[in-house]
Amino acid sequence: MALDTALGTIGIFSGGLRVDAPEQLGEVREAAQELEELGYSTLWIGGSPGIHQAVHILEATERATVGTSILSIWNHEAADVAAQYAALPTGQRERFVLGLGVSHGKLAERYARPYSAMKTYLDGLDGAPVPLPASQRLLAALGPKMLELSRDRAAGAVPYLVTPEHTAQARERLGAGAVLAPELKVVLDTDLARARATARDFLALYLALPNYTNNLLRLGFEETDFAGGGSDRLVDALFALGDGDAVRKRVDEFLAAGADHLAVQAVVPDQLNARLPREQWRALADVLALRG
Template sequence: MSQNWGMTIPFSDRPLSRSRELIEELPGLGYTDAWSAEVNGADGFVPLAMAAQWAPGLRLGSAIVPVSTRGPGLLAMSAATLADLAPGRFVLGIGASSPAIVERWNAGRFERPYARTRDTLRFLKKALAGEKVSEAYETFEVKGFKLERAPEVPPRIVLAALRPRMLRLAAEEADGAITNWLSPDDVRKVRAEIGEGTELIARLFVCVSEDADRVREMARWMLASYLTVPVYAAFHDWLGRGEVLRPMHEAWRAGDRQAALKAIPDEVVDALIVHGDAATCRARIRQYVDSGLDTPVLAPIPGGEVSIEQAVRELAPKA
């Protein structure tokens, strides 16, 4: 396949310290990319720094690091370090994140997420190009920041974007858009907002299992924990799932978690989670690509009939 084919690192069943051999395998399996995440596990940069040494042929990306849990200068320094370790191969993915991550877990302030993301993007483009930045943005002010050593090849910057305003910002001022929790049909709607010239990246949650009932039961917990977050609720309203997900939201707000899980229809689970045997999963991933996704980033879910290690191999484009 000629398009990108990414894998999420570290793997969900092991710490980074035991991931080297499998990460080293990724290029030979046909994976082009390795993408980190940053929620409450590994941070968004260290896994990529290690992968830069373990698998020098991979493109490396963060999907995503929040713009409100680090200061602008520190974010620029971290990005510059990765860009130095992997010249021309690092993509910095940033985004607004959520109130839980920014405020409840990191004692930050989740305010004006669109403006903060836009301002951080504009600051980073200047700082990573080696400019001295003294500027009052709408959401913060920077006075006299200049990287001690700017990267020879500034990283591309992509934005986490779920709805039209942020998607248009990604298309107009960044180098791409990152999204997740969507179906192949949803990809077409997202693609229409950014046009054909902008890279579209999405993390796809995959469970290699033919036990559909078991997968759905497990996946409902994942879906409820994400789709009840306001930004994701609004995203799926925009995608047209507002009414079908209304019973879940009502039960969740009432504190009845079990009722909320039961209210998620099978068809929603099947639309948003890739599952089946490995061949079925690969075919489903290709549906995303055919619908306009440039970079699928696979996130294998434990609990299927095969191990995560085997799933990584069986989901590879060269499988």
């Protein structure tokens, strides 16, 4: 099955699906099963996961594609990743997609020459005893060079913190054959001021990371847009805020811009303690008619 078909149109992105603590496994497995039943075709594990964390979700589900978004090349050696992929049972291996990226200088001690490092990493995946094929890997690409690499050495790209305008530009650079699966943050709250406040609290981390802010500058935003947690213009561009109609409109904008698949991330006020925002996932499934 082609990867764009396997991914489907709408997936869910959640850092809460990334777990190591045994006492959390039951809850996460149950949540993954519900996400599959709700109609999300792909479950994206956020928070720099490894393949061993994807295994928990693969074991809990039967049909959904499961992806890492993203596995940091600085935290996992290519040979180990390929070996873990090779060890997956055939049925699980077919449902797995490796989303990988170079992370950020502030988060990775070994961060250096990210483009060259990614090329070397892909060489390692290709040269493993059981290669992790290009057809089952996607790169967290934002800029032109990494987008081209995702086209040439992977199945496509999984851009994070982007706009429909970036999606249109990425599609043009990738061409028609590559998979383009951006992420979209959603705040389901009809009080616009409160929704923006929730979005700004969540956005603060990312506005401290140059890879993201440099990409936003390329898209036409200015340094002043990054002050105070983000201008209204910036927040409204990066999030779907409001009711179901507002969410559907933003989803349609990304798909019309050239996205094959959209990874939807539910953002709630107390994100740290609401690791698995299952009420919002259910509401989004209804809004996007995933079960109908």
